[in-house]
Amino acid sequence: MIISKYDPLKLEQFQVLDSEGNIVNPKFEPKIDDKTLLHMYKTMSLARMADIKALQYQRQGRMLTYAPVQGQEAAQVGAMAALEPQDWLSPAFREFAAMLYKGVTLEQLYLYWYGNEIGSKFADDVNVLPVNVPIGSQVGHASGLAYASKVLKKNQVAVTYIGDGGTSHGEFYEAMNFATVFDAPMITIIQNNQYAISTPRHKATKAKTLAQKAVAFGIPGIQVDGNDVLAMYAVTKEAAERARKGEGPTLIEAYTYRIGPHTTSDDPTIYRKDEEVEQWRLKDPIKRFRIYLTNKKLWSDAQEEQLQKELEEYVTETFKKVENSDNPTIDDVFDYTFVNNPADLIEQKEKYMKYLKQTFLQSLKETSKANKNLKEE
Amino acid sequence: MAEMTLLQAINAALFEQMRKDPTVVVFGEDAGFEGGVFRVTKGLQQEFGVDRVFDTPISEAGIMGSAIGMAINGLKPIAEMQFEGFMFNGFNQIAVHMGRMRNRSRGKYSVPMVLRMPWGGGIRALEHHSEAVESFIAHIPGIKIVIPSTPYDAKGLMAAAIQDPDPVVFFEPKKIYRAFKQEVPETEYIVPIGKARVVEQGKDITVVAWGSMVREVQTAIKSLEKDNISVELIDLRTIVPMDTETIVNSVKKTGRLLVVHEAVRTLGFATEIITRVIEKAFLNLEAPPTRLTGFDIAVPLPRGEHHHMVDPKRIAFEIKQLVNYKV
Numbered sequence: 001m002i003i004s005k006y007d008p009l010k011l012e013q014f015q016v017l018d019s020e021g022n023i024v025n026p027k028f029e030p031k032i033d034d035k036t037l038l039h040m041y042k043t044m045s046l047a048r049m050a051d052i053k054a055l056q057y058q059r060q061g062r063m064l065t066y067a068p069v070q071g072q073e074a075a076q077v078g079a080m081a082a083l084e085p086q087d088w089l090s091p092a093f094r095e096f097a098a099m100l101y102k103g104v105t106l107e108q109l110y111l112y113w114y115g116n117e118i119g120s121k122f123a124d125d126v127n128v129l130p131v132n133v134p135i136g137s138q139v140g141h142a143s144g145l146a147y148a149s150k151v152l153k154k155n156q157v158a159v160t161y162i163g164d165g166g167t168s169h170g171e172f173y174e175a176m177n178f179a180t181v182f183d184a185p186m187i188t189i190i191q192n193n194q195y196a197i198s199t200p201r202h203k204a205t206k207a208k209t210l211a212q213k214a215v216a217f218g219i220p221g222i223q224v225d226g227n228d229v230l231a232m233y234a235v236t237k238e239a240a241e242r243a244r245k246g247e248g249p250t251l252i253e254a255y256t257y258r259i260g261p262h263t264t265s266d267d268p269t270i271y272r273k274d275e276e277v278e279q280w281r282l283k284d285p286i287k288r289f290r291i292y293l294t295n296k297k298l299w300s301d302a303q304e305e306q307l308q309k310e311l312e313e314y315v316t317e318t319f320k321k322v323e324n325s326d327n328p329t330i331d332d333v334f335d336y337t338f339v340n341n342p343a344d345l346i347e348q349k350e351k352y353m354k355y356l357k358q359t360f361l362q363s364l365k366e367t368s369k370a371n372k373n374l375k376e377e
Numbered sequence: 378m379a380e381m382t383l384l385q386a387i388n389a390a391l392f393e394q395m396r397k398d399p400t401v402v403v404f405g406e407d408a409g410f411e412g413g414v415f416r417v418t419k420g421l422q423q424e425f426g427v428d429r430v431f432d433t434p435i436s437e438a439g440i441m442g443s444a445i446g447m448a449i450n451g452l453k454p455i456a457e458m459q460f461e462g463f464m465f466n467g468f469n470q471i472a473v474h475m476g477r478m479r480n481r482s483r484g485k486y487s488v489p490m491v492l493r494m495p496w497g498g499g500i501r502a503l504e505h506h507s508e509a510v511e512s513f514i515a516h517i518p519g520i521k522i523v524i525p526s527t528p529y530d531a532k533g534l535m536a537a538a539i540q541d542p543d544p545v546v547f548f549e550p551k552k553i554y555r556a557f558k559q560e561v562p563e564t565e566y567i568v569p570i571g572k573a574r575v576v577e578q579g580k581d582i583t584v585v586a587w588g589s590m591v592r593e594v595q596t597a598i599k600s601l602e603k604d605n606i607s608v609e610l611i612d613l614r615t616i617v618p619m620d621t622e623t624i625v626n627s628v629k630k631t632g633r634l635l636v637v638h639e640a641v642r643t644l645g646f647a648t649e650i651i652t653r654v655i656e657k658a659f660l661n662l663e664a665p666p667t668r669l670t671g672f673d674i675a676v677p678l679p680r681g682e683h684h685h686m687v688d689p690k691r692i693a694f695e696i697k698q699l700v701n702y703k704v
Contacts, residue, residue, distance in 0.1 A: 024421045029571035090446070121483035129449070130481045141474070147443060151402065151428045158446070171469065174439035181434055246495065320636015336480040337519045339542040342571060342618030344653075 002028055002238055002330070003220045003250065009213035013255060014235060015225040019283045030234040032081070034298055036367050040081050040101075040229060041293055042263065042307065044073040047097035049311040050106055051260070057319060058264040063314025066113050069096040074189050074285030075254035077101050078232025079159065082240060088149075088158040089128045090142040094191070095161050102128045106315065109124070117328065117336075127156070136162060136169030136285040139188060143175045146184035146243075149233075157243045158186045159236070165196020167213060168204050176249065180217045185243035187236065188251050192228060193258035198271040219249050226254025230292070240347075257283070277336045300352035313345035384554040386415050387493075387530035390535035391455065395425050396467075398453060401539060403430045404492075405440060405457025414459060415495060431497060441494030443494070445474050448490040456473035458494040461506030461548065470512070475544045476519025481651060485500050488544045489593040496524065497589055497639050497687055499552035501679035508676060509588075509640035511616050514546050515649070521570055522616035524548040526591035530614060533568030550588035557592075558696060573620035575627070581700050582633040585624055585650055587613040590687065593685045597692035606700050616646055624650060625657045632663035633699050637687055642670040664702035669695045680693055 006012040016025045023029055032040075051070050056065035069076070076098035080089065082103040089102045089221070096109060111119030112131060120130035132138040142160035149156035167190055178375045179186040190210045194201050207213060214221020222241070224231045232254060233277055239250035267362040268277075293299035333348040335341060341349070392529060395401045402411075403418055409432035412419030422430035427442070428570055433440050442628075444456040458464045464471070498507030511606040514522050523538055523545060525531035531549075538545040576591060577598060586594045591612045599606045609627050613619065628634050634654055636647035646666035654666055669692060670683050 088450070117481060119484050120481055121485045124485075129486070130478075137442060137469060137473060140439060141449070142469060143439070144443035144446020144448070144454075145450045146446070148447045148452045152400070152451050154450070156450075171438045173444060174434075174436040175442050177434055178439035178443050179434055182431075186459065334484070337476070338486050338521075338574035339479075344618065344621060374575075 001266045002235055003222045004077055006222045007348050008209040008221050008223050008251045008253070009215065011208060013223045013225055014231050015228050015236060016230040017228045017292055019227075019286055019288055021288040021295065023292075028234050030230055034234065036081060037259055037293060037296075037298060040077050041286075041299070043101045043257045044097060044104065044229070044289065045307060046074050046311055046315070047077070047100055048111070048286055049308070050315050053315045053319065054110070055260065055264065058081065059292065061322065063264075064113060064115050065263050065265055067094050067263045068258075071280065071285070072191055072193060073097045073231035073259050074232055074289065074326050075189065075226035076161075079187075079189055079236040079252075082233045082236035083157065083159065084156065084240075085125070086127060086156050087140065089155055090138045090145060090158060090160040091129065091131050091132060092161050092166065093131045094163070098161065099128055101204035102126060105156060106318050107321060110319055111325065112159070114322050116325070117334070120213035136166045136171035138162070139172050140178070142186050142188070143179035143184055146179055147182055147247075150182070150184055150246075155244065157185045157187060157240045159189065160189055161189050162212055164190060164192040164194065164198060164201045165199065165204060165274055166190075168229035168296055176251070178216050179249045183246055183248035186248075186249040187235075187243060188249060190253045191256055192252070192253050193256050195258060195262070195268075195272070197262045197266060200271075209253060211251060214251035217249070217251070219251060221251040221253065223253040223255055226256030227283050227288045229287070229289050235373055331334040378560045379563055380558045381528045381532075382555045382558055382642060383525065383528045383550070384415060386532040386561050387535055387549060388419060389563070390532045390539075391418060392424070393422060394536055394629050395421065395429065395537045396669045397565070398539070400451060401429070401453045401455060402447065402633050403455045404433050404458075406433055406435050406459045408432060408457045413457065414514040415551065417493070417549065418457070428458045428642045437463055438470060439624070441467035441475070444492070445470060445488050448488045448544075448591050449478065454490045455539065456490065456492050458492065460506050461496045461510045462508045464494060464510065466685035471514065471520070471546075472517050476517050479543070480519065487542060489542050490544050491538045492544070492546045493514050494546070494548055494552040495554075496548035497550050497552055497638065497684060498676055499589060501682070504676075504678060507682065508672065509638065509644065510670070511548060512640055512644055512646050515616050515646060519543065521545040522548065523570060523614065524550065524588040524616060525614065526550065526553070526612050527587055528561050530568050530574070530612075532561050533566050534570065534614065537567045537570050537592070538644040540567070544571070548588065552589040553592060568614070571618040571620060573614055573623040574612045575609065575623065576612050577608060579607035579631065581607045582626040582635060582696055583609045583611060583624065583631045584635045584637060584692075584696065585611045585613055585615070586637040590639060593689050594637055594688060594692055596689035597696065600689060600693050603697060604697065606653060606696060608696060619649070619653070619676055621653050623652060628658045632661055634662075634666040634703070635695055635699055636666070636668045637692055638668070638670050639687065640671055641673050642668065643673050664699050667695065667699055
């Protein structure tokens with residue numbers, strides 16, 4: 001048992017794999033089969049590649065506002081890998097890597113950030129909620145998903161993510177308390193990436209750790225090295241077991257860092273120093289995981305080179321596909337608000353379509369008239 | 378058939394639908410063990426157990442957020458806000474998620490739930506216990522809004538709301554919770570959402586009202602019999618979707634429209650009704666479509682509340698003004 005051993009009030013942090021890729025806590029090294037380890041590594045690498053590319057596309061004016069995930073891949077993939085396929089993910093908006101691992105496709109994620117709702121229509125068996133923008137409001141959904149799982153005996157655990165900034169939000173407390181009172185099978189992972197846009201964590205709360213907020217709820221809380229994919233896996237696995245046994249929620253603080261800007265609209269150089277970012281780059285979650293896999297003889301430089309090449313091609317091809325995708329139709333725009341559109345919405349749609357048709361015919365007429373004039377000249 | 382108050386009719390609908398559909402769950406502050414502060418959910422926990430009928434922490438945002446998650450994951454939540462004046466604590470979820478999840482996920486997820494709230498004034502209550510808040514919700518796409526005015530409608534509309542695939546806000550006019558009884562079938566029936574009810578047929582003027590105001594208008598109409606004024610009274614029953622057709626057809630016949638509501642005037646739902654009538658029956662109008670509503674003030678505490686609450690005398694006065702309107 002890990003969670004009860006690390007007291008957030010004593011500022012204890014759980015780590016298995018240090019920044020250099022050494023196992024520092026062999027007793028708690030999780031037993032993960034090779035195939036899963038490689039899948040985890042590849043998903044983290046894909047998220048990284050897709051993230052870097054998305055920023056580039058945005059700078060080229062080909063992508064809209066995007067919230068990068070770089071630096072937080074372990075906090076996401078480590079946790080998701082510890083779940084069962086039927087388990088739920090209720091994300092905030094920076095869970096790119098977690099969503100990928102849970103079965104959302106890269107094309108869907110890119111479509112969403114490209115500005116099309118169709119990107120949030122995941123496959124039927126993918127239990128992931130769409131990107132959730134209003135801070136803190138996703139925790140309540142996880143609480144409800146978990147309660148339903150309990151009452152309907154679905155054996156699902158609901159995992160939700162929130163940022164360090166989000167823990168100041170009232171909805172975080174209300175939803176955590178709600179789930180706790182009913183022993184709902186929920187896990188809340190706070191990705192403490194040190195900043196809420198520009199506001200550093202120490203300006204948002206006097207609490208020494210965010211994990212200690214669990215104490216007031218009456219549930220276990222633990223601070224984990226969020227850049228350590230093995231630690232995240234081990235702790236989430238244990239929290240999920242607790243949840244499945246009916247012991248209720250767990251609060252996990254993943255201590256990590258947002259390497260990139262809050263979103264593409266943000267300039268982090270205003271509020272933090274380059275040296276700080278460089279310090280955190282040394283703790284990179286992918287780098288240390290690669291060393292671990294290399295030491296286990298599961299990974300080689302040649303494989304890495306090959307993977308990077310494949311990922312680059314895959315991401316480039318996927319984004320091209322997204323750039324060439326169709327915009328939503330008028331039906332798409334109107335027909336998902338209600339299961340059956342009420343009369344007045346049908347009327348609004350029909351009137352708009354009539355307008356589009358009329359102006360289209362008008363422009364056709366004008367074009368043919370202009371062409372005719374050209375010919376006559 | 379059984380004689381029931383509006384409150385008993387809602388309670389009967391909850392029993393009926395919970396027996397029929399094991400995924401229906403009912404919860405809210407004090408909604409479980411004691412059956413709610415008005416006792417609308419009385420007896421449910423005893424029959425259906427604590428997993429399906431339960432008390433929650435005082436936590437409107439927790440209730441709302443969790444209800445949405447439950448609805449997505451296979452339950453049919455009937456959540457209660459103890460008073461409409463406290464819904465704003467949970468309003469974020471109502472405004473940013475309840476009516477948007479379906480569109481956001483392009484139909485993968487929907488939120489089939491009912492959000493119940495006692496609604497409106499006239500019970501001499503504390504501040505924040507007497508609000509008519511339907512317009513706040515009506516401005517959010519994707520949510521249906523029901524306000525019954527009779528026990529019969531309350532039971533049939535609640536059954537419809539529970540079976541509806543979209544989220545429904547069900548406002549319960551607390552002034553008439555126990556005001557009168559009506560014969561209500563004990564077997565299941567549905568009053569469809571989106572269909573207004575013509576309460577009285579008439580030819581001189583159309584009056585549209587909902588909730589506890591319907592009874593006030595009926596009293597006013599009785600007082601006008603001696604004046605030989607014939608009023609067509611329409612009970613809107615559902616704010617969203619609004620039954621435009623029934624209202625427009627009526628105004629085309631009468632040429633006059635009065636909308637009566639409890640809510641404050643500016644951007645109250647009368648605004649929408651009158652706009653639609655002007656758009657669709659402009660040339661049939663013989664007098665300016667008019668609204669008689671609460672004032673643009675906070676609902677006064679009980680000693681002054683009667684100034685704010687529209688009563689039959691004022692309704693009759695306004696109807697006479699409109700019927701005698703001369704260009």
